[in-house]
Amino acid sequence: ESLINRIAAGEIIHRPASALKELLENSLDAGATTIRVTVKDGGLKFLQIQDNGCGIRQSDLPILAERFTTSKLSTFSDLSKLTTYGFRGEALASISHVAHLSVVTKTRTSACAYKVHYSDGKLVPAQRGQSEEPKPCAGNDGTTITIENLFFNAPTRLSALRNTSEEYARILDVLTKYAIHNSKVSFTCKKAGSPSPDLSTPSASTTRHAIKMLYGPSIEKDLLQVTVNENKNNEESWSSEVYLTNVNYQGKKMIFLLFINSRLVESSRIKRAIENVYTGVLPKGAAPFVYLSLRIDPQSVDVNVHPTKKEVHFLNEEEITVQICNTLQAKLAEQSQ
Ligand code: ADP
Ligand code: MG
Structure with missing residues (x-):
């Protein structure tokens, strides 16, 4: 036993x-x-x-x-x-x-x-x-x-x-x-x-300041902030807060932080979708910084995910990802003009 x-x-x-x-x-x-x-x-x-x-x-x-x-x-x-x-x-x-x-x-x-x-x-x-x-x-x-x-x-x-x-x-x-x-x-x-x-890190700081302290001023100075949410019948069905850079920082790989309902999780589908947003914006192999915090109805997260599987899945994943990525794409395009 x-x-x-x-x-x-x-x-x-x-x-x-x-x-x-x-x-x-x-x-x-x-x-x-x-x-x-x-x-x-x-x-x-x-x-x-x-x-x-x-x-x-x-x-x-x-x-x-x-x-x-x-x-x-x-x-x-x-x-x-x-x-x-x-x-x-x-x-x-x-x-x-x-x-x-x-x-x-x-x-x-x-x-x-x-x-x-x-x-x-x-x-x-x-x-x-x-x-x-x-x-x-x-x-x-x-x-x-x-x-x-x-x-x-x-x-x-x-x-x-x-x-x-x-x-x-x-x-x-x-x-x-x-x-x-x-x-x-x-x-x-x-x-x-x-x-x-x-x-x-100090207490009572802001996300922006924390990013600067932990990932360095070179990331912070180019940081864009985007909120994406969806309201259906005057009720918020999900919301997301994103901080991202539109320039390459000195790293080799994209830094990607994904929180769903305040839990640090992994999703290769969302990660790939975000990487695609940068295609044409940054040179190939570029390394942006992206922090994405998503709040969804807790009941729509897959409760049957086995603990060995780090990948998270949730209801309307595709649709939510597309909406977030479209908004990010528009924001990056606006910046590069
Ligand atoms: P869970 O977080 O899923 O409830 P855990 O095994 O992580 O299960 O913790 C069991 C319980 O121990 C928690 O529900 C909580 O009541 C208590 N606990 C654990 N860590 C702390 C902590 N740092 N402060 C207060 N309570 C704690
Ligand atoms: Mg616990």
């Missing part, structure tokens, strides 16, 4: 950056305004995320890492709204099957923080002979989640991830993208023991 759990977990948690993505989304869901990430050995040895969000109640801690445990649905009708990406209530459970997971958390109303350790979905003692019960400790409001020795029990997976600087680059990439999408939230990321962060 534990082998099956481990395999299932490995389909959700591919590498340190995918664990981080899950933890980031949890911190953002918890309303955090500051998120601090600390990394050792590309996140394989140690990956910690500290937030100032709502915290977790002591009484919820025993089942926190059980599969399908989520505080994010209260009624059955919520289910279709929130199961959009197919792995609700599975992130912490999955991590606990492939790593040593510990949590320190404090809600605003609690007098102290509590510390717990998990393994295979269950509370475990910090050390043999001790109790597994939540241990009162000092701590600030919010939650600190620590993942140690990721894939310690999956040697094949671990040996495929030996390049710790590549894993660290992927962590920074995920954080950079979330920092742009959540420009009001302050993010930092540093290597354990290092005095200065490798990534640091």
Whole structure:
């Protein structure tokens, strides 16, 4: 049974950056305004995320890492709204099957923080002979989640991830993208023991400023902003916010950030369509910057997408993509005149 759990977990948690993505989304869901990430050995040895969000109640801690445990649905009708990406209530459970997971958390109303350790979905003692019960400790409001020795029990997976600087680059990439999408939230990321962060954003910033800080002024100075939305019967059926450049920046590949309902996702169809928009605008092989945030009815996102599939699909995908691309094309044409 534990082998099956481990395999299932490995389909959700591919590498340190995918664990981080899950933890980031949890911190953002918890309303955090500051998120601090600390990394050792590309996140394989140690990956910690500290937030100032709502915290977790002591009484919820025993089942926190059980599969399908989520505080994010209260009624059955919520289910279709929130199961959009197919792995609700599975992130912490999955991590606990492939790593040593510990949590320190404090809600605003609690007098102290509590510390717990998990393994295979269950509370475990910090050390043999001790109790597994939540241990009162000092701590600030919010939650600190620590993942140690990721894939310690999956040697094949671990040996495929030996390049710790590549894993660290992927962590920074995920954080950079979330920092742009959540420009009001302050993010930092540093290597354990290092005095200065490798990534640091202020709180209460704007998308434009965040792009400038993270991708450099050369992108920001040519940045165009476009909103595209569709109103049917006076009701907004979807909307999108786009920041894009009409010039080549110094990179080699298009930088493409796609958020659907605030989740970082991939869609090769949308990516290809955007690349086509640039045909004739930029020289072949040019590398623009595009950030696209799309809001659609959560019920129209494919709920049956298996976690191994990173590609997202949704209702009226073709139609929505065409409308966005037409608007972008017009905007770029207008600029080049
Ligand atoms: P999901 O996010 O799909 O609910 P997870 O396994 O990612 O499932 O998390 C399980 C539960 O743990 C969440 O529903 C939430 O109640 C709680 N949780 C996890 N991380 C945090 C956090 N940083 N702050 C507050 N609560 C959290
Ligand atoms: Mg989650």
